[in-house]
Structure formats: structure tokens, C-alpha cells
Amino acid sequence: MQKPQFEIVIVGGGLAGGLAALALAARGFSCAVIDAGDPGKMRSQGFDGRTTAISYASARVFKRLGLWDPIAPHAEAIRDILVTDGRAKSRFDEGTISSFHLHFDSRELNDETPLGWIVENRILRNVLMDAIDQSQDIEFIAPARRASTEFNAGSAITKLQDGRAIESSLVLAADGRFSGLRAEAKIKTNQWRYPQSGIVATVAHERPHMGVAQEFFLPAGPFAILPMTENRSSLVWTEREDAVAAYMALDDDAFRTEIENRFGSYLGAIEPAGPRWSYPLAFTLAQSYIAPRLALIGDAAHAIHPIAGQGYNLGVKDIAALADVLVESRDVGLDIGSLTVLQNYQRWRRFDSASLALGTDLLNRLFSNNFAPLRIARDLGMGAVNAVPPLRKFFMRQAGADLGTLPSLMAADN
Numbered sequence: 001m002q003k004p005q006f007e008i009v010i011v012g013g014g015l016a017g018g019l020a021a022l023a024l025a026a027r028g029f030s031c032a033v034i035d036a037g038d039p040g041k042m043r044s045q046g047f048d049g050r051t052t053a054i055s056y057a058s059a060r061v062f063k064r065l066g067l068w069d070p071i072a073p074h075a076e077a078i079r080d081i082l083v084t085d086g087r088a089k090s091r092f093d094e095g096t097i098s099s100f101h102l103h104f105d106s107r108e109l110n111d112e113t114p115l116g117w118i119v120e121n122r123i124l125r126n127v128l129m130d131a132i133d134q135s136q137d138i139e140f141i142a143p144a145r146r147a148s149t150e151f152n153a154g155s156a157i158t159k160l161q162d163g164r165a166i167e168s169s170l171v172l173a174a175d176g177r178f179s180g181l182r183a184e185a186k187i188k189t190n191q192w193r194y195p196q197s198g199i200v201a202t203v204a205h206e207r208p209h210m211g212v213a214q215e216f217f218l219p220a221g222p223f224a225i226l227p228m229t230e231n232r233s234s235l236v237w238t239e240r241e242d243a244v245a246a247y248m249a250l251d252d253d254a255f256r257t258e259i260e261n262r263f264g265s266y267l268g269a270i271e272p273a274g275p276r277w278s279y280p281l282a283f284t285l286a287q288s289y290i291a292p293r294l295a296l297i298g299d300a301a302h303a304i305h306p307i308a309g310q311g312y313n314l315g316v317k318d319i320a321a322l323a324d325v326l327v328e329s330r331d332v333g334l335d336i337g338s339l340t341v342l343q344n345y346q347r348w349r350r351f352d353s354a355s356l357a358l359g360t361d362l363l364n365r366l367f368s369n370n371f372a373p374l375r376i377a378r379d380l381g382m383g384a385v386n387a388v389p390p391l392r393k394f395f396m397r398q399a400g401a402d403l404g405t406l407p408s409l410m411a412a413d414n
């Protein structure tokens with residue numbers, strides 16, 4: 001039989017698909033990445049206003065693939081995370097916060113490693129796309145929309161809307177939370193919309209943030225202040241969906257006042273820096289991550305609430321685990337698209353990501369309300385965790401994605 005054109009076709013060249021191509025090419029697999037987007041637009045400032053909290057275990061993957069050097073100058077280290085049940089009372093209250101809080105201090109983990117880094121998605125995307133452009137083993141096909149895929153005994157044929165057909169041994173669905181590949185493979189999902197959207201904006205402030213990430217749990221949802229380079233912070237302001245359009249339509253002065261009311265004054269005067277975006281929030285968990293010649297990665301497998309900044313980190317772990325599984329299988333001569341091989345990926349990743357996904361859902365339900373008995377229970381819980389160092393360390397390792405069986409690209413150096 002003739003060899004397929006590529007060993008792996010990746011549908012979706014977003015943050016998950018792009019990283020998957022680079023991780024797999026580094027392990028010697030020939031890859032094609034297909035994306036419906038225009039590469040020029042995908043690289044532009046206006047394409048994605050979000051930042052991503054890259055956990056320290058995910059950062060190891062970028063480092064091992066030689067991608068961290070161009071990211072590092074734009075990455076702000078998270079030294080502390082302060083989680084507070086309630087808000088900074090007002091801009092005049094010198095950082096007054098509820099007495100119920102949790103403090104995660106990276107120095108408690110006994111090394112110099114921060115809890116993670118905040119990086120603009122624009123930077124991550126450009127670094128991935130530059131590396132893909134330079135790779136001999138990756139063909140980036142964009143703009144090109146996948147129309148259909150045939151899964152056959154010996155290979156899969158991915159057809160594009162422009163009539164091209166690409167043959168491969170394995171197809172990766174990295175086509176996001178509305179994954180067409182997942183639907184076509186008849187993989188069911190558990191999914192629901194949150195009655196919330198995430199308003200994302202950047203603010204410049206008078207005082208340095210000292211690498212402290214803050215999360216205020218307000219009745220409409222979490223309000224996160226994430227430290228960025230150049231004395232800026234990124235806001236992820238979760239708000240009731242029915243109120244978001246009105247906030248998005250405010251003029252700059254009124255928008256700043258709304259931010260100040262939630263932000264408080266602990267960083268001095270603040271000024272919105274750049275446009276605002278809003279993202280509807282939803283939960284999607286695929287009931288299977290695999291089908292013959294198909295594996296789901298990133299948001300195609302699990303799209304979760306941003307409350308804990310873990311969505312992309314889960315995707316990075318998928319990619320690193322899949323790379324190990326495929327290398328081991330290839331080395332013993334197995335077909336990388338076979339279900340036997342892909343089941344190893346599913347066993348490794350599905351339980352781990354499903355538990356984290358459901359944990360973030362629970363956290364959001366527990367905290368996004370003003371129901372008095374729940375407030376008491378969660379405040380007692382926060383107090384207990386804050387008082388017990390091993391528990392604090394456990395949560396820090398969880399946030400750093402440094403628990404469980406880590407794939408070789410993610411494991412700590414010995």
C-alpha cells in the first residue's frame with residue numbers, strides 16, 4: 001500500500017493545533033495543519049485580546065521545544081495568587097479586601113520557579129506560527145476549511161472546501177469547542193452554557209503589581225487581575241450575560257469607573273489600555289477523546305470555565321501525552337491511527353481532564369452567587385485551606401499542572 005501523504009493531519013491551527021504540530025514534528029512525524037483563518041489576521045493585534053496563564057509545567061513544554069526564548073521577554077511571572085471572597089470595597093479603600101482569602105506564595109514550593117506566567121495570546125500565536133513557518137516537517141495550509149473526512153482501514157482522507165484532499169494515518173481534531181470533526185465522528189458531549197460572559201481588557205496602573213494575581217469572587221462571577229509586563233494587568237471580568245452588552249457599550253470613562261469599582265485602588269490609578277473583548281462562556285466535555293484514526297485535543301476535547309486559567313494548560317498536557325503515546329507506538333511498529341494506540345492516549349488524558357473540568361464548573365457554581373449559607377461554607381473552606389500549608393502546596397501544584405503522571409515533555413528535570 002502507498003504511504004499516506006502525511007503521518008498526521010491537524011485540523012485547527014489555534015494555540016492547541018499549532019503546538020501539537022511543533023511537538024509532533026519534533027518527534028519526527030510529518031504534519032499538515034489546516035486552518036480556516038487567514039494567517040495574517042490570526043497574527044494581528046485585534047484577533048484575540050486574551051492572555052493565558054501558562055502553568056510552570058506547560059512552560060517546560062515550550063522550553064523543550066525551543067519556543068520559550070521568544071516568549072520570555074513578554075511573559076510576566078506569577079509570584080503570588082490572592083483569592084478573595086468579595087471585592088475591593090471601593091477605589092478609596094486602599095486595597096481593603098474581605099478577610100476570607102487564600103494566599104498562594106510560589107516561594108513556599110521551595111524553589112525559584114513562579115506559579116506560572118501570563119502571556120498575551122497574540123504573542124503565543126505569533127511564536128507558534130513563526131516556528132511552524134520555519135519547520136521543514138510541517139505544512140501550514142490556510143486559509144482552508146475542512147469540509148469532510150473519510151476514515152478508512154489504512155488511512156484517513158481529509159477533504160477541504162476548495163476541493164483538495166489530504167491523506168494521513170491519523171487526524172487530530174484541534175478545531176475548538178464547536179469541533180466539526182467531533183460531531184462528524186458522532187462523539188457525544190456533555191455541554192451547557194453558563195449565564196455568564198468573560199469581559200477581557202488590559203489596564204495600565206500606577207503602582208507595580210509585584211507579580212501578584214488577584215481573583216475576587218463577586219456575585220456575578222470571578223473578577224481576575226493578572227499581572228502583565230510593562231506595569232499592566234489583564235482583566236478577566238466574568239459578568240452576567242444579560243448585563244454584558246451594556247458594559248461593552250459604555251464610553252471609556254464609564255467603563256473605567258466600573259472597573260475601578262471592582263478592582264479597588266491597591267495599584268493606584270488605573271487606565272484601560274487597548275480595546276475590550278467579550279467571550280460567551282460554556283462547558284463542553286467530549287464523552288470520548290478518540291475514534292478510529294481520530295484524536296481530540298484542546299477545546300475540541302474539553303472547553304471549560306476560565307475561573308482557574310486551566311483550559312489551554314489541559315490542551316498542552318493532551319499534546320505532550322499524545323506525543324509520548326505516538327512515539328512509543330511508532331517505535332514498536334504499530335499503526336499510530338489504530339484504536340489500540342489511541343486508547344492509551346484516552347486512558348491517560350480523559351479522566352484527568354474531566355475531573356479538572358468538572359472541578360472548575362463546581363468552583364464557578366459555588367462562588368458565583370451571594371447565597372448566605374454557601375458563602376459561609378466556602379469562606380470556611382478557604383480559611384481551612386489557607387491555614388494548612390500542605391493543602392496550599394497541593395493547590396499550587398494543581399495550578400502549576402504539576403500533578404499526576406507527567407508526559408516526558410512536561411516532567412521536571414531530575
Ligand SMILES: Cc1cc2nc3c(=O)[nH]c(=O)nc-3n(C[C@H](O)[C@H](O)[C@H](O)COP(=O)(O)OP(=O)(O)OC[C@H]3O[C@@H](n4cnc5c(N)ncnc54)[C@H](O)[C@@H]3O)c2cc1C
Nearest residue numbers: 012014015016036053146175176298299309310311312313
Ligand atoms: C476569557 C477566557 C480566558 C482564558 N484564560 C485562560 C488561561 O488563563 N489559561 C488557560 O490555560 N486557558 C485559558 N482559556 C482557555 C483557552 O483560551 C482555550 O482553551 C484555547 O484558546 C483553546 O485553543 P484551541 O486551539 O483548542 O481552540 P481554538 O482557539 O478555538 O482554535 C480552533 C481553530 O480551529 C480552526 N477551525 C475550526 N473549524 C475548522 C475547519 N472546519 N477547518 C479548518 N479550521 C477550522 C479555527 O479557525 C481555529 O483557529 C481562556 C478562555 C477564555 C474564554
